[in-house]
Amino acid sequence: MSNIAKEVAKRRTFAIISHPDAGKTTLTEKLLLFAGAIQIAGSVKSRKSDRHASSDWMDIEKQRGISVASSVMQMEYRDCVINLLDTPGHQDFSEDTYRVLTAVDAALMVIDAANGVEPQTIRLLQVCRARNTPIITFINKLDREVQEPLDLLSEIEDHLGMDAIPFSWPVGMAKRFGGVFNLPKDQMHVFDNKNKDHRAENIEILPGLHNPDTEARFGAEYAKAQEEIELIQAATPDFDLHAFLAGKQTPVFFGSALNNFGVQEVLDALVDMAPPPGPREAVQREVKPTESKFTGMVFKVQANMDPAHRDRVAFVRVSSGHFTRGMRLKVARTNKEIRPNNVVSFLSQRRDLVEEAFAGDIIGIPNHGVLQLGDVLTEGETLQFTGLPFFAPELFQSVEVKDPLRTKQLRTGLTQLGEEGAIQVFKPHLTGGSLLLGAVGQLQFEVVADRLKNEYGVDARMSPSRYNLARWVTSKNPAALKKFIDSNAANIAYDVVDAVAFLASSPAQLRVAQELHPDIEFHTMREHS
Numbered sequence: 255m256s257n258i259a260k261e262v263a264k265r266r267t268f269a270i271i272s273h274p275d276a277g278k279t280t281l282t283e284k285l286l287l288f289a290g291a292i293q294i295a296g297s298v299k300s301r302k303s304d305r306h307a308s309s310d311w312m313d314i315e316k317q318r319g320i321s322v323a324s325s326v327m328q329m330e331y332r333d334c335v336i337n338l339l340d341t342p343g344h345q346d347f348s349e350d351t352y353r354v355l356t357a358v359d360a361a362l363m364v365i366d367a368a369n370g371v372e373p374q375t376i377r378l379l380q381v382c383r384a385r386n387t388p389i390i391t392f393i394n395k396l397d398r399e400v401q402e403p404l405d406l407l408s409e410i411e412d413h414l415g416m417d418a419i420p421f422s423w424p425v426g427m428a429k430r431f432g433g434v435f436n437l438p439k440d441q442m443h444v445f446d447n448k449n450k451d452h453r454a455e456n457i458e459i460l461p462g463l464h465n466p467d468t469e470a471r472f473g474a475e476y477a478k479a480q481e482e483i484e485l486i487q488a489a490t491p492d493f494d495l496h497a498f499l500a501g502k503q504t505p506v507f508f509g510s511a512l513n514n515f516g517v518q519e520v521l522d523a524l525v526d527m528a529p530p531p532g533p534r535e536a537v538q539r540e541v542k543p544t545e546s547k548f549t550g551m552v553f554k555v556q557a558n559m560d561p562a563h564r565d566r567v568a569f570v571r572v573s574s575g576h577f578t579r580g581m582r583l584k585v586a587r588t589n590k591e592i593r594p595n596n597v598v599s600f601l602s603q604r605r606d607l608v609e610e611a612f613a614g615d616i617i618g619i620p621n622h623g624v625l626q627l628g629d630v631l632t633e634g635e636t637l638q639f640t641g642l643p644f645f646a647p648e649l650f651q652s653v654e655v656k657d658p659l660r661t662k663q664l665r666t667g668l669t670q671l672g673e674e675g676a677i678q679v680f681k682p683h684l685t686g687g688s689l690l691l692g693a694v695g696q697l698q699f700e701v702v703a704d705r706l707k708n709e710y711g712v713d714a715r716m717s718p719s720r721y722n723l724a725r726w727v728t729s730k731n732p733a734a735l736k737k738f739i740d741s742n743a744a745n746i747a748y749d750v751v752d753a754v755a756f757l758a759s760s761p762a763q764l765r766v767a768q769e770l771h772p773d774i775e776f777h778t779m780r781e782h783s
């Protein structure tokens with residue numbers, strides 16, 4: 255096996271997804287702790303607050319107590335290099351989250367056992383489903399009064415449309431939480447609320463489902479768990495790795511992230527079950543992770559992580575080859591050459607300089623606008639990966655600058671924020687119209703107004719727009735598209751890459767347009783191309 259193939263086989267790249275407050279941050283922290291990447295619990299939280307302090311516009315994030323930006327962490331566990339991509343849980347930032355999901359090979363879904371499958375999780379799951387991303391499920395907070403495990407399982411199955419295969423089963427809950435029965439190992443793992451570690455080596459283990467000692471010790475709670483286990487063993491299919499990899503089955507683990515309980519099983523599942531990086535589809539050809547030449551795609555751009563330098567960091571998922579610091583790379587869209595020297599990796603909470611990277615790894619390239627969302631980096635080949643989604647905005651505002659002398663700054667700011675994917679910017683077809691901003695969540699407007707002010711010195715005036723929905727329009731027949739644009743001129747606008755969009759003020763208006771123009775296709779999502 256080549257060195258590249260060996261490195262690729264070791265990689266596991268996954269996103270952690272959940273509804274806010276389900277315990278994503280806590281579990282992330284515990285995964286890092288168990289992998290030995292951090293020593294002190296609480297570091298992930300403090301990393302969050304460091305970031306707050308580092309940038310003014312993050313004040314919004316601080317005020318609302320949400321995580322606006324996604325981040326990347328790398329850890330080593332057993333023989334594997336695990337890349338963990340955090341996703342913002344707040345629904346207003348779902349676009350960013352969706353793009354993060356295009357950069358991973360698997361997802362870890364955290365569910366609050368008291369709340370079950372919540373709305374934000376459902377939206378994220380739809381994206382995973384569309385891409386057949388394998389999902390590992392962690393049901394958290396068993397140390398609290400929660401829903402019945404059987405109900406949780408069927409809720410997951412209903413929402414995911416895939417079989418949920420339990421790998422562990424809880425015995426009791428809240429104060430009566432006795433631990434979990436590990437099904438593949440056929441043994442009970444005892445929960446001890448005084449044990450703050452719960453690593454494999456210091457967990458009390460009781461062998462066998464029908465162990466009289468266990469039965470005597472946990473009484474009615476255990477009898478109930480036994481009954482449920484027998485029920486699910488009869489009713490659920492066996493775990494099938496291929497079905498998991500195809501996104502048709504999800505292994506389910508129960509635990510309590512706060513108490514480090516059940517965390518190690520999840521980490522082991524990532525290593526044992528989650529797939530190494532696979533091939534990636536480009537317009538021109540399929541790219542294999544083990545190819546010798548480097549390729550990678552920018553799936554996220556984050557501006558001004560360091561306000562002193564006003565830099566932007568492009569997050570690149572390596573798709574193939576061997577990245578080494580200082581190598582020459584071509585930006586496929588512009589043919590420009592870059593030689594990234596100060597590339598950052600994301601080892602635990604530190605931002606380190608990266609010396610080399612392989613498929614599945616995420617590298618951060620600081621730049622001043624050379625790299626945009628969707629850009630592909632190669633050693634010379636012209637290549638465009640498919641699949642980076644842009645979603646049709648559901649909210650619109652028109653934007654004007656209070657001081658007309660700053661119009662140029664407004665355009666610059668909006669272009670950059672648009673390229674970063676913070677907001678979608680539409681230019682109306684008819685001259686004289688003001689620029690339109692499109693978002694999937696209200697908070698995006700606030701972030702953009704705040705950043706325009708702080709980063710570009712522009713006081714922007716945003717006002718409600720008459721539009722409520724947008725569809726990208728295409729047609730196999732160019733003449734039909736032209737006719738459509740001409741007859742709907744007041745509702746046509748162009749996005750950052752000049753793709754044509756139809757803006758409507760109501761679903762009825764959209765329906766009418768669709769009926770009148772059968773040659774036109776209306777899209778709710780645009781893939782970067």
Ligand code: GDP
Pocket residue numbers: 272273274275276277278279280281343394395396397398509510511512513
């Ligand atoms: P996130 O918004 O998904 O990142 O959630 P956090 O990790 O910030 O957790 C939300 C809240 O749930 C915090 O107060 C955590 O301390 C708490 N929490 C997380 N895991 C558990 C758990 O296993 N048991 C209990 N009782 N609380 C938990």
